Amino acid sequence: LAKTTQPISMDSYEGQEVNITCSHNNIATNDYITWYQQFPSQGPRFIIQGYKTKVTNEVASLFIPADRKSSTLSLPRVSLSDTAVYYCLVGDPNTGNQFYFGTGTSLTVIP
């Protein structure tokens, strides 16, 4: 299973765009990249998933370069409510082998 590496923590001011990068050098051909968000005292919740290039939804964008060895979660104009831990996972959605969350990136949004 592909191991991921993320920064431990990040700070940002309200209204700014935040980019969190995840490294996954050993990503396999069938693997997708999925990001989760976790608030204190809650379980993680799905944010976005992608295979290559760019994916955008109402919450975030996910940028994946051609070699797929890294990915960047982009949160536009963050607010205080975006303060959370963000996890990057890599695995094959069709086989269920996307298990390991790691330590994630703790994002603190400052007023």
Added chain:
Amino acid sequence: DAGITQSPRYKITETGRQVTLMCHQTWSHSYMFWYRQDLGHGLRLIYYSAAADITDKGEVPDGYVVSRSKTENFPLTLESATRSQTSVYFCASSEPGTGVYGYTFGSGTRLTVV
């Protein structure tokens, strides 16, 4: 209500006692998971199950036992609780191959071993 529910929400137990954490899901998802979360360690996988009667170890399985006789239930048992098992435990479920793939998590069980 549909979803994934964990019980109890909070539990205090004594060292050496057996304790079982319950997890129930209503979606008939094939995969279920148990994670523990401790400060500085993120989420660590304890056990997972790909289907009823199929379970496998994760990263930190020692001291835990799981079973899955029915698709919807995946209890986690601490056979002889230790203080190092004080943690927040999350159960999750998923169904691979159904389009956008993701986990759905329960609200967690905060376990304190004294």
